[in-house]
Amino acid sequence: MSRISQDNAVAGSRMTRALIYTVLIFFVIYYLLPLYVMVANSFKPLDEIRGGDLMALPNVWTLEPWRDAWSNAQIGVEATGLKPYFMNSFMIVIPAVTLSTIVGALNGYVLTKWQFKGHGAVFAMLLLSCFIPFQIVLIPAAKVLGFLGISGTIQGLILIHFVYGIGFSTLFFRNYYAAFPTELIRAAQIDGASFMQIFMRILLPSSGPIIVVTVIWQFTNQWNDFLFGASFSGFDSTPMTVALNNLVNSSTGVKEYNVHFAGAIMAALPTLFVYIVSGRYFVRGLMAGAVKG
Amino acid sequence: MKFLIQRWIPRLVLAPSFLLVVLFVYGFILYTGYLSMTDSKMLPSYGWVGFENYSRLFGLRHWNTAVTNLAIFGILYIGISSALGLFLAILLDQKIRAEGFIRPIYLYPMALSFIVTGTAWKWFLDPGIGIENTMHAWGWASFHFDWIKNRDYAIYTVVMAAVWQSSGFVMAMFLAGLRGVDNEIIKAAQIDGASGVTIYRRIIIPMMRPVFLSAFVVLAHLAIKAYDLVIALTGGGPGRATELPATFMYSYTFTRNQMGVGASSAIIMLIMIFSIIVPYVYSELKSGDQQ
Numbered sequence: 001m002s003r004i005s006q007d008n009a010v011a012g013s014r015m016t017r018a019l020i021y022t023v024l025i026f027f028v029i030y031y032l033l034p035l036y037v038m039v040a041n042s043f044k045p046l047d048e049i050r051g052g053d054l055m056a057l058p059n060v061w062t063l064e065p066w067r068d069a070w071s072n073a074q075i076g077v078e079a080t081g082l083k084p085y086f087m088n089s090f091m092i093v094i095p096a097v098t099l100s101t102i103v104g105a106l107n108g109y110v111l112t113k114w115q116f117k118g119h120g121a122v123f124a125m126l127l128l129s130c131f132i133p134f135q136i137v138l139i140p141a142a143k144v145l146g147f148l149g150i151s152g153t154i155q156g157l158i159l160i161h162f163v164y165g166i167g168f169s170t171l172f173f174r175n176y177y178a179a180f181p182t183e184l185i186r187a188a189q190i191d192g193a194s195f196m197q198i199f200m201r202i203l204l205p206s207s208g209p210i211i212v213v214t215v216i217w218q219f220t221n222q223w224n225d226f227l228f229g230a231s232f233s234g235f236d237s238t239p240m241t242v243a244l245n246n247l248v249n250s251s252t253g254v255k256e257y258n259v260h261f262a263g264a265i266m267a268a269l270p271t272l273f274v275y276i277v278s279g280r281y282f283v284r285g286l287m288a289g290a291v292k293g
Numbered sequence: 294m295k296f297l298i299q300r301w302i303p304r305l306v307l308a309p310s311f312l313l314v315v316l317f318v319y320g321f322i323l324y325t326g327y328l329s330m331t332d333s334k335m336l337p338s339y340g341w342v343g344f345e346n347y348s349r350l351f352g353l354r355h356w357n358t359a360v361t362n363l364a365i366f367g368i369l370y371i372g373i374s375s376a377l378g379l380f381l382a383i384l385l386d387q388k389i390r391a392e393g394f395i396r397p398i399y400l401y402p403m404a405l406s407f408i409v410t411g412t413a414w415k416w417f418l419d420p421g422i423g424i425e426n427t428m429h430a431w432g433w434a435s436f437h438f439d440w441i442k443n444r445d446y447a448i449y450t451v452v453m454a455a456v457w458q459s460s461g462f463v464m465a466m467f468l469a470g471l472r473g474v475d476n477e478i479i480k481a482a483q484i485d486g487a488s489g490v491t492i493y494r495r496i497i498i499p500m501m502r503p504v505f506l507s508a509f510v511v512l513a514h515l516a517i518k519a520y521d522l523v524i525a526l527t528g529g530g531p532g533r534a535t536e537l538p539a540t541f542m543y544s545y546t547f548t549r550n551q552m553g554v555g556a557s558s559a560i561i562m563l564i565m566i567f568s569i570i571v572p573y574v575y576s577e578l579k580s581g582d583q584q
Contacts, residue, residue, distance in 0.1 A: 136562065137322070163314070224407070
């Protein structure tokens with residue numbers, strides 16, 4: 001078969017092509033504009049923002065808003081800036097992502113290579129759990145965290161993110177391992193390899209791409225979570241998104257827009273960094289989350 | 294003996310996840326369902342009241358506002374994101390030289406937290422410092438745009454921010470779909486003399502039906518869950534103008550001390566999502582088995 005080019009370009013005149021490029025560039029501006037506004041205004045003194053033109057570059061460049069957002073801004077009781085909350089988010093997200101990825105890999109392995117009676121029903125239950133509105137679990141989850149003595153702690157949020165991350169991790173690994181040749185597993189079994197040996201020596205070494213997809217997906221979702229953070233965090237376990245919202249929407253004092261913008265960029269940087277470094281995998285995860293089966 | 298161990302290890306490995314999900318998802322759903330039929334106020338309490346919370350819920354103007362807003366928001370958000378996503382995907386599919394540069398720019402908002410998006414758009418749309426003020430500074434003195442402060446229009450600003458965040462992702466879904474189209478079909482149609490527009494209208498876009506379905510499911514699910522964006526952008530205001538079921542549930546449960554009503558609103562949200570997701574997941578699993 002001859003190589004087919006992938007796109008479905010329809011031959012058009014030079015005019016049409018110019019028009020297409022114009023529209024595409026218009027939307028480049030549309031998507032970049034809010035980011036530009038945040039960045040440009042995070043380097044302006046406050047009176048310059050109040051004075052007008054949100055679109056202009058700063059007349060006077062200043063790092064003050066960034067310093068304030070990071071270490072001086074009043075969030076909650078103390079004027080600590082966003083720094084401790086930024087750290088909280090990492091302390092919550094790193095263990096939760098690690099746990100849900102490992103558990104998801106093992107689940108995917110069992111559900112594809114060690115199928116037992118009822119494996120389909122188990123998978124369906126895990127899959128459906130990905131899509132529940134989390135409002136439905138808020139009240140009982142608060143009770144259970146209280147019962148375990150970890151309400152308002154980092155540990156409590158790790159547990160919550162881990163548990164509600166299992167479904168997607170399992171989905172990713174299950175779909176990936178389903179395509180892995182089962183004959184290899186059977187051959188290894190005949191040679192006497194154990195359950196864990198097969199996983200560690202045969203499946204894991206070729207799981208690189210799906211591990212990346214899962215880690216990115218879980219990291220992005222958990223870092224960006226607001227509902228669980230707002231519901232279950234205490235004053236020393238508040239994650240970044242909740243702190244940012246408190247900073248921006250606190251009703252007291254002068255509205256320091258430049259500090260808000262700097263804070264918003266800080267909250268966005270970790271996930272943006274991941275996206276820029278590994279955009280391909282990020283997209284694959286999004287797609288896998290949308291197209292199941 | 295070894296055989297027996299090998300047989301049970303897989304189930305033991307899966308068991309903790311299974312139990313956690315049974316408890317934290319399905320058990321919690323049952324518990325919330327139970328609470329929705331009790332007289333719980335500030336704390337869970339177990340006086341049985343049957344469907345009273347539901348009839349109260351449906352009688353509340355606040356809830357009706359939230360549901361109406363969800364309908365407006367959902368229809369516009371899904372409609373505009375799908376249309377824009379498809380449009381941009383078709384344009385990007387025309388052998389665009391800078392595609393590798395443009396595509397990631399369209400998609401990056403999906404990596405951001407809704408709180409970040411909300412903050413950016415909140416000040417961008419704010420009449421005091423945002424776009425209105427900027428237009429005045431540029432000399433367009435009569436320019437007026439205060440939707441975010443206007444009870445009748447504020448919900449549309451939520452749509453604007455949400456479309457900005459998700460349309461690039463829908464574009465990526467459609468682009469993947471378009472790249473899967475066998476272009477022999479297109480060449481054949483071109484030989485038959487069909488114009489570019491006709492080919493898209495009659496052949497390619499109808500072939501995108503599964504992508505439309507996936508996009509619909511993803512966006513509908515995001516719309517029903519939408520909470521963070523409203524909180525960051527408008528806080529549900531002005532007044533209650535941008536309340537959605539998700540914000541309603543939170544405020545009734547945790548700030549207004551009407552946990553029974555809050556639980557019943559959560560159950561309604563679950564029913565909305567499951568009525569979309571369950572048939573979809575079922576058909577996907579079934580078609581997966583057939584392959």
